[in-house]
Amino acid sequence: MKYVDEFRDPAAARRLLARIERRCAQYGKEIRLMEFCGGHTHAILKFGLRQLLPANLRLSSGPGCPVCVTSATDLERAIALARIPDVILATFGDMMRVPGSSGSLQDARAAGADVRVVYSALDALALARRAPERLVIFLGVGFETTAPTVAAAVLRAEAGGIDNFYLFSVHKLTPPATRAILDAGEVHLDGIIGPGHVTTIIGADAWQFLPRDYGVPCAVAGFEPLDILRAVDELVAMVVEGRPGVSNAYGRSVRAGGNRVAQDVMERVFVVGEAEWRGLGVIPDSGLRLRDHLAHRDALRIFAVTVAPAADPPGCRCGEVLRGAIEPPACPLFGRGCTPRTPVGPCMVSGEGACAAHYRYGVAT
Amino acid sequence: MKQVLIAHGSGGQLAHELIANLFARAFDIAELNDAAEVTFDTSLRRLAFTTDSYVISPLFFPGGDIGRLAVCGTVNDLAVSGARPLYLSAGFILEEGLSLETLERVVASMAATARAAGVRIVTGDTKVVNRGAADGLFINTAGVGVLPPGSLPTPGRIRPGDRILVSGTLGDHGMAVMMQREGMAFDSSLTSDCAPLNELIAGLLAACPEGVHCMRDPTRGGLIATLNEWAATAGVGIEVEETSIPLREEVRGACEMLGLDPLYVANEGKVVVAVAQEAAGVALAALRAHPLGRAAAIVGRATVDHPGLVTLRTELGAQRVLQMPVGEQLPRIC
Numbered sequence: 001m002k003y004v005d006e007f008r009d010p011a012a013a014r015r016l017l018a019r020i021e022r023r024c025a026q027y028g029k030e031i032r033l034m035e036f037c038g039g040h041t042h043a044i045l046k047f048g049l050r051q052l053l054p055a056n057l058r059l060s061s062g063p064g065c066p067v068c069v070t071s072a073t074d075l076e077r078a079i080a081l082a083r084i085p086d087v088i089l090a091t092f093g094d095m096m097r098v099p100g101s102s103g104s105l106q107d108a109r110a111a112g113a114d115v116r117v118v119y120s121a122l123d124a125l126a127l128a129r130r131a132p133e134r135l136v137i138f139l140g141v142g143f144e145t146t147a148p149t150v151a152a153a154v155l156r157a158e159a160g161g162i163d164n165f166y167l168f169s170v171h172k173l174t175p176p177a178t179r180a181i182l183d184a185g186e187v188h189l190d191g192i193i194g195p196g197h198v199t200t201i202i203g204a205d206a207w208q209f210l211p212r213d214y215g216v217p218c219a220v221a222g223f224e225p226l227d228i229l230r231a232v233d234e235l236v237a238m239v240v241e242g243r244p245g246v247s248n249a250y251g252r253s254v255r256a257g258g259n260r261v262a263q264d265v266m267e268r269v270f271v272v273g274e275a276e277w278r279g280l281g282v283i284p285d286s287g288l289r290l291r292d293h294l295a296h297r298d299a300l301r302i303f304a305v306t307v308a309p310a311a312d313p314p315g316c317r318c319g320e321v322l323r324g325a326i327e328p329p330a331c332p333l334f335g336r337g338c339t340p341r342t343p344v345g346p347c348m349v350s351g352e353g354a355c356a357a358h359y360r361y362g363v364a365t
Numbered sequence: 366m367k368q369v370l371i372a373h374g375s376g377g378q379l380a381h382e383l384i385a386n387l388f389a390r391a392f393d394i395a396e397l398n399d400a401a402e403v404t405f406d407t408s409l410r411r412l413a414f415t416t417d418s419y420v421i422s423p424l425f426f427p428g429g430d431i432g433r434l435a436v437c438g439t440v441n442d443l444a445v446s447g448a449r450p451l452y453l454s455a456g457f458i459l460e461e462g463l464s465l466e467t468l469e470r471v472v473a474s475m476a477a478t479a480r481a482a483g484v485r486i487v488t489g490d491t492k493v494v495n496r497g498a499a500d501g502l503f504i505n506t507a508g509v510g511v512l513p514p515g516s517l518p519t520p521g522r523i524r525p526g527d528r529i530l531v532s533g534t535l536g537d538h539g540m541a542v543m544m545q546r547e548g549m550a551f552d553s554s555l556t557s558d559c560a561p562l563n564e565l566i567a568g569l570l571a572a573c574p575e576g577v578h579c580m581r582d583p584t585r586g587g588l589i590a591t592l593n594e595w596a597a598t599a600g601v602g603i604e605v606e607e608t609s610i611p612l613r614e615e616v617r618g619a620c621e622m623l624g625l626d627p628l629y630v631a632n633e634g635k636v637v638v639a640v641a642q643e644a645a646g647v648a649l650a651a652l653r654a655h656p657l658g659r660a661a662a663i664v665g666r667a668t669v670d671h672p673g674l675v676t677l678r679t680e681l682g683a684q685r686v687l688q689m690p691v692g693e694q695l696p697r698i699c
Binding site: 001004008010013014045046047048049050051052225339340341351359360361362363364 | 676
């Protein structure tokens with residue numbers, strides 16, 4: 001496979017691993033890195049990279065799964081919106097199966113709510129155009145990677161006068177969550193593997209606060225084994241040499257300033273505000289909601305739904321998994337009550353969830 | 366354009382014409398009775414008997430169609446049980462409005478596939494349901510075959526040390542159907558591997574009659590569903606080597622793009638075999654000697670370690686578990 005196999009070359013991987021091994025041995029102390037992104041967690045486990053890295057280098061997964069960090073209360077709001085007569089709630093497939101205190105969106109659909117799975121916000125917009133008598137609400141879940149396309153759909157609805165298209169935005173921003181984890185001090189981190197797709201949008205410079213404010217290096221990585229090993233190699237070098245900085249190990253996609261067009265579209269549609277994250281609580285300036293001139297598209301402002309604050313499922317430790325405080329197998333429910341077929345928490349549902357990755361790509365013991 | 370009418374299933378004149386002019390002619394059935402009379406070598410004493418239903422969408426796909434699939438699927442189920450397939454039945458559920466030309470193409474394909482596989486379709490049934498009550502055409506086939514004397518291939522015979530062989534590239538059928546169905550906006554040269562395996566398997570069994578411990582055609586759930594069932598039933602661990610798995614570049618590429626794992630994708634013309642370690646070389650040569658087994662490979666082995674679990678040794682040298690697939694990767698592919 002051209003453009004893929006080059007980044008999976010075993011010989012090149014072995015060379016990088018040998019250098020990482022040498023530096024870690026020379027350093028002696030434990031080095032703990034966090035991969036922010038759920039896509040990285042999946043790639044790391046799929047390619048078995050953890051087993052190949054030295055014993056004193058630890059990788060832990062972070063909050064980088066948008067479905068997982070959607071709060072239980074926001075999920076209840078989505079279910080309440082879906083139950084309004086004439087509403088079609090459209091969202092991504094992963095959201096359907098996340099268990100809430102009053103069931104999942106899938107359960108709501110079985111009970112008669114019109115919930116549709118779409119691949120993009122533009123599909124939801126097309127749905128609104130085809131069914132002008134219905135009220136189409138798109139449940140927008142995602143980080144900076146997804147938000148621009150959702151913003152583009154809103155602008156297109158405006159331009160096309162599609163009045164029955166609404167957005168329930170639970171979009172979130174990644175740098176504030178990283179800051180929140182470091183501020184909490186619950187886990188000690190020596191470096192951050194920066195999310196490749198998010199950083200393609202926001203630019204590598206958006207991570208400069210990590211070395212500047214926290215003395216923590218960041219290396220932005222792609223999703224193939226060599227991409228990730230290169231980022232780990234650069235982080236280890238920065239830790240060992242005591243010179244934290246931001247390194248771009250995904251140069252074929254990421255620029256220092258990011259994607260200006262996407263940033264501009266987001267800027268025109270969204271305003272930054274506080275957001276509630278599962279596992280991290282309310283983080284200031286970490287969410288995107290529609291600007292006031294687009295209030296007529298804002299599902300929460302148009303449809304008054306009130307829900308009681310919802311709690312996470314009993315026994316579920318997704319919150320700690322999302323903060324990097326525990327590894328998924330440390331949760332008593334992991335693989336017992338909670339499997340991809342019968343998930344208790346969102347981290348076992350989503351394609352990007354750390355629990356699903358650990359379950360799917362586990363190591364034989 | 367001529368279409369299937371409700372009257373085609375009524376038992377009257379139209380039904381009779383359909384049976385006599387289409388089915389009986391295509392399947393070479395001389396005399397129409399309520400049951401077929403079949404003969405076989407009674408000294409063998411044991412018969413294998415199986416059935417399967419086919420609801421694939423679309424009806425025609427690169428490399429095959431629902432008719433070819435319905436014959437191959439049942440022939441292969443018999444063959445991997447160690448039987449020599451002999452006779453099939455064919456039950457058709459037709460949706461009112463189906464074009465007769467479509468039905469004729471499917472029936473001709475079934476007849477050609479049965480001839481190639483050396484089996485006969487000897488009995489059948491037709492029902493027509495109202496428009497909307499079926500999706501064009503569903504087929505059920507049942508099949509009987511004769512079993513040789515001696516022990517048959519079953520998962521219970523798999524022992525630590527056994528080698529795991531596959532008869533060729535994996536994932537071809539599932540990806541060919543998916544690329545067709547999803548209306549992918551790029552050209553795909555993928556074709557289904559749908560083929561009758563009885564001749565290939567007969568050659569394998571002739572070459573190592575005692576060494577073959579278990580066989581399965583890895584359809585839905587692919588190689589990994591089969592190996593997980595084997596590991597659980599036989600109480601052994603199974604280790605698969607990523608680098609030794611035969612995969613077409615197009616299948617790898619399509620899977621990569623869609624986020625699928627080809628080891629979980631369905632096959633319709635491949636057999637997985639567990640062979641005694643000392644017979645592995647002979648078995649591999651026997652598979653490769655047949656046109657359908659040219660790309661056969663030894664992909665793994667049964668072990669005493671981690672009983673019940675299937676693991677993968679990755680290209681980079683790491684090891685991970687290959688779990689039983691959860692749910693369907695893609696519905697209605699067979």
